[in-house]
Amino acid sequence: MLGLLVSIDGYPLAYEIFDGKKFEGHTMLPVIEAFKKEFSLQQLVIIADAGLLSNDNIKELQNKGYEYILGARIKNESREIQKQILSLTLHNGESASIQKDDCTKIIVTYSSSRAEG
Numbered sequence: 001m002l003g004l005l006v007s008i009d010g011y012p013l014a015y016e017i018f019d020g021k022k023f024e025g026h027t028m029l030p031v032i033e034a035f036k037k038e039f040s041l042q043q044l045v046i047i048a049d050a051g052l053l054s055n056d057n058i059k060e061l062q063n064k065g066y067e068y069i070l071g072a073r074i075k076n077e078s079r080e081i082q083k084q085i086l087s088l089t090l091h092n093g094e095s096a097s098i099q100k101d102d103c104t105k106i107i108v109t110y111s112s113s114r115a116e117g
Helices: 028-038 055-063 079-086 112-116
Strands: 002-006 012-017 045-048 067-070 095-101 104-109
Touching (some): 028 045, 028 055, 055 067, 079 095
Parallel strands (some): 045 067
Antiparallel strands (some): 095 104
16 A cells, blocks of 8 residues: 655655555555654645545544645535535536534535536
């Protein structure tokens, strides 16, 4: 298993090698911490996809003071949040914001091509 950090342009910045049996969701924080230490960084904004999105990872990001943007799936949200999302009337490319809790905001963007697929 390869944990890889890339730049905004997709260039590799750092990597860690993990046992092949290790769950992908358990690789994110060790890679981030090693990168932060190696380059003496004080602040990072973490951007990750739904594969790394777990309640444990979110809690750890919050506990360590990281700012983050995580891709998510509607089906993984509570029924209440799902209702709010599905009640939105958005057109292609439009976005809306929903306050999930005290420290979490959901940004919903509509894509007609994804809706068709």
